[in-house]
Every structure is written in C-alpha cells, then in structure tokens.
Amino acid sequence: MSPRSRVIGILAGAAALVLAAGGVLAYKYYKRPGDQKPYIWTKHWTTLYMDPVYLGPGTSFGVVVRGGAKPWSRTEGTDFRFLVSDQWSPGGIGHLDGENDVYFASLGYYTLGACYVNDDSGKFVLNPSASGSELFDCDVAFNNYVVFWAPGYFNLQNTAAHEFGHALGLAHSEVPGAMMDPIGDFGEAAQFLHEDDEAGEVFLYPPPPGGGRGFPPPAIPLPTKAGTMSNLQVSAPQVMVGDPLEFSARVSNTSGVQLLLQGVETAPVSTGTFEPVVLEPGEVREVTVERTVGGLPGDYETRLRLGGYDPTAVYLAQQTLLSSLVRVRRPAVALPIQDELSGSLGPRGIETVEVFLVKGESFLLDLRGAP
Ligand SMILES: [Zn+2]
Known part of the structure; x- marks a missing residue:
C-alpha cells in the first residue's frame, strides 16, 4: 500500500543521475513478480474518479488536474485513454474498490502527490508477494496543504501528470526532464510530456493491428461533424487572477445533427459555470461565456472551446486568436x-x-x- 510519491526538490538539480545497465537512461514500469511482464490495464483505458467538490469540473484545481490527465490520452502511437468521471466512484474513496479515486489528502511536508498502485491481488505492485495479473486500483492523492499549489510554488498540473503516469503503470524515470522524474521543482511551469514518458506509454500500450482496441464507445454517439466558431472576443486585454472575463463568439452548427455544447475550455484558464447550449442543424448563435480568470499568470493566446457529450472532451467548436494576447497578472502582494x-x-x-x-x-x- 506504500504510495509512489512525488516529493519536493529542495535543491533543484541535485537529484542523483544514475545510469541503468548498459548506460542508457529510460523509462521504467512495474513488473509482475512472477513473469516480469509489465503491469497494465489490459483494456487499455481506465477511469479517474474526481472528488466532485474540490476537483469538480468548474473548480480551478479540477481544471488543472484534468489537464494533467489529458496528455496521456493524446500520445501518438498508443491507444491508451484516461476517462474522467466528475463524480465519485459508486463506493466513494476506497483503496481496493477497483476505482481510481482522485482527491486531496494530508501527505505531510515533503510529498506533493501520491499514487497507490495496486494489482488485482489487492497488493501494492512493488510488494514481492503481489500475485495479480493487471492493474486494479490506482488512487491518486494530492497534498491538501494548498499553499503548495499557489502560483509560483509547485505545479499541480505536472504533479497530476506524474501521478497519473504511475496510474497507467509507469514507475520513476531517471531521465532528466521526464514527467516521471520523482522530484517536483519549486516554481516550475506546466510541462508537456517528455519523449521518455511517451516512449514508456507506447511500450506499455501499443495499439493492436488495425487500432481501436479498448476505448469504450461513448454512451451517446458523437456528432459526425463539428460546429465552427468566429468573431471571438474577450472583454479585457489585461486582467488580474480572479477577475471576471467574458468570452463571446459566433457559433455555427454546420453539421446535420443537433449539437449539445456543455463544456468550456479557455485560454487563459478560467473557471465558472456554463449553461448548456443546444444548436439545431444550420443554427447560428452568438454565445457569451462569463468566466473567472484562473490562477496562472502569463500571456495567453485567446482561445475558446465549446464541447459536448464525451468524457474524453472531444471539442466541437473552437477558435484561437494567435495575434490577440490576454495578459494575466497576479494581484499585488501586501507587505504588512x-x-x-x-x-x-x-x-x-x-x-x-x-x-x-x-x-x-x-x-x-x-x-x-x-x-
Ligand atoms: Zn512518483
């Protein structure tokens, strides 16, 4: 039951660099004690059950943590997918209930996140007496000392991507810059997956000949055609974290089916609720989305995506204004x-x-x- 955790890097760059046999650094994965084959999800997908309160889809933490799961579902050369549920698994948090619960927990002063990687014999995969054949329950906890996640401190999205990497079967990597490097550095920005991380995922989950294995069909069929978006505008070119920011755009349903737009993704990152919009075939609608700017300062290419239906977030209408930056600043810090x-x-x-x-x-x- 011991977690594989990501710890705080006290001295950036001081982590020892160890060469594996043969002198090549590469990703590592959990091996079954019996035949030394990798522990994987044999169906090539698994569901992450988010705490519906603290990691709800409308919360800034929820947006960031979901951002840590997405890259693993987009790696080229693999058909592995994380599905995301906005509700607890039916049994709530349970380390051995066969559901990957994702939540905040008290993890002490040196641990950013932890993944409890258990196989279907009910044992931690590094326990020599583990005797299962595949991954079964990989709960993920993030430190509930939320000061860690303040802007400029530790990076929750990277920590989430790291723990979810454990949840799909990757162990710690010694490759510098890999997401599966166990050290989280102070002040680091959100990162893409390193090629070492992607190579590990592709090794564990190569697509079968013909592709398409494992990924379950969505409960509601996806529309075959997407909508289009134009005239994207934002209410202010410069905002503070926590300020309101309004996105408006013209959305056209150019498909022959009804589009249900019920999800929002923006740049800069924002939070807020969204009243679902239904567009009939051929309908054109001005859509206004009221948001609150999230806690990641920087210059952003303005983007609005409206999507629907599916937990893998296939977006149906989007526009990015490459030439129109929104600058997000953090409020001045009081010096009492x-x-x-x-x-x-x-x-x-x-x-x-x-x-x-x-x-x-x-x-x-x-x-x-x-x-
Ligand atoms: Zn780790």
Whole structure:
C-alpha cells in the first residue's frame, strides 16, 4: 500500500543521475513478480474518479488536474485513454474498490502527490508477494496543504501528470526532464510530456493491428461533424487572477445533427459555470461565456472551446486568436512587515531594510517614519 510519491526538490538539480545497465537512461514500469511482464490495464483505458467538490469540473484545481490527465490520452502511437468521471466512484474513496479515486489528502511536508498502485491481488505492485495479473486500483492523492499549489510554488498540473503516469503503470524515470522524474521543482511551469514518458506509454500500450482496441464507445454517439466558431472576443486585454472575463463568439452548427455544447475550455484558464447550449442543424448563435480568470499568470493566446457529450472532451467548436494576447497578472502582494518595521526606526526615522522574498530574490526598501 506504500504510495509512489512525488516529493519536493529542495535543491533543484541535485537529484542523483544514475545510469541503468548498459548506460542508457529510460523509462521504467512495474513488473509482475512472477513473469516480469509489465503491469497494465489490459483494456487499455481506465477511469479517474474526481472528488466532485474540490476537483469538480468548474473548480480551478479540477481544471488543472484534468489537464494533467489529458496528455496521456493524446500520445501518438498508443491507444491508451484516461476517462474522467466528475463524480465519485459508486463506493466513494476506497483503496481496493477497483476505482481510481482522485482527491486531496494530508501527505505531510515533503510529498506533493501520491499514487497507490495496486494489482488485482489487492497488493501494492512493488510488494514481492503481489500475485495479480493487471492493474486494479490506482488512487491518486494530492497534498491538501494548498499553499503548495499557489502560483509560483509547485505545479499541480505536472504533479497530476506524474501521478497519473504511475496510474497507467509507469514507475520513476531517471531521465532528466521526464514527467516521471520523482522530484517536483519549486516554481516550475506546466510541462508537456517528455519523449521518455511517451516512449514508456507506447511500450506499455501499443495499439493492436488495425487500432481501436479498448476505448469504450461513448454512451451517446458523437456528432459526425463539428460546429465552427468566429468573431471571438474577450472583454479585457489585461486582467488580474480572479477577475471576471467574458468570452463571446459566433457559433455555427454546420453539421446535420443537433449539437449539445456543455463544456468550456479557455485560454487563459478560467473557471465558472456554463449553461448548456443546444444548436439545431444550420443554427447560428452568438454565445457569451462569463468566466473567472484562473490562477496562472502569463500571456495567453485567446482561445475558446465549446464541447459536448464525451468524457474524453472531444471539442466541437473552437477558435484561437494567435495575434490577440490576454495578459494575466497576479494581484499585488501586501507587505504588512513594513508596518511592523516602522515601529523600530531609529531617532532619524530613516532605515534601510533588506527583505528576502520566498524565491531567494531580495530588494531594498527605504523606510521613513511618519512625520
Ligand atoms: Zn512518483
């Protein structure tokens, strides 16, 4: 039951680099104790059951964690897919209920996330007495000390991608820059999967001749044609994290079937609810989406995607404005320390104080007593 966890990198770059036999660094995977074959999901897909409250689809954490699952479903050369459920599995959190529950938990001071990788004998896959034949239950927990996930601290999307990599059968990799590297670095940005991660996934889940194995048919058939989007606009070119931001666009249903648009994805990342829109064949509609800007500062190419139906998020209408950036800034940080220091100024009422910021940068403040 011991988790495979991602820990905090105290000294970036200090992780030991170990060469495997033959001198080649490469991905690793969990092996069945008996025949040494890899532990996989033999159906080539599995479902992640998200905590419906803290990781709901309308929450900023939920958006980011889902972003950690998507890349694994998009790797070329494999047919592996993560499906995402917005509700708990029927039995709630249970380490051996055969459902991959995803949630926040108390993990101490040094662990960002953990994946409890169990096989169908009910044992942790690295337990020598494990005797199952395939993966069975891979719950994923993220540290509920949410300060870790504040902008500029540790990266929840990378941590999610890392833990979900365990959940599909990959062990830790020693390849520098791999998502399956066990160390999460302070201040790192969201990353794409490394080619080593993708090679590991393709090794575990090669598509069969002819392709298409495993991925279950959606409960509702997907429309055969997508809609189109034009005239995308946003209400402001520069916003603060937490500000409202309105996206508007003209959506046309150019297909011969009814389109149900019930999902939203935006750049910059945003949260909020969305009243589903039904477009009849041939219908053109101005759609306005009121959002709240998420907690990832930066310059974004404006994008709006409206999609429907399917837990794998096949988007049906989208537009990206490559030339129109939205700048997201974080609100100014209050420095209450200035008030405390002002009480200790010398008789001239002037003092120079060095203030160390969290990231190790410093600047000088001139403090002057009130006249
Ligand atoms: Zn790990």
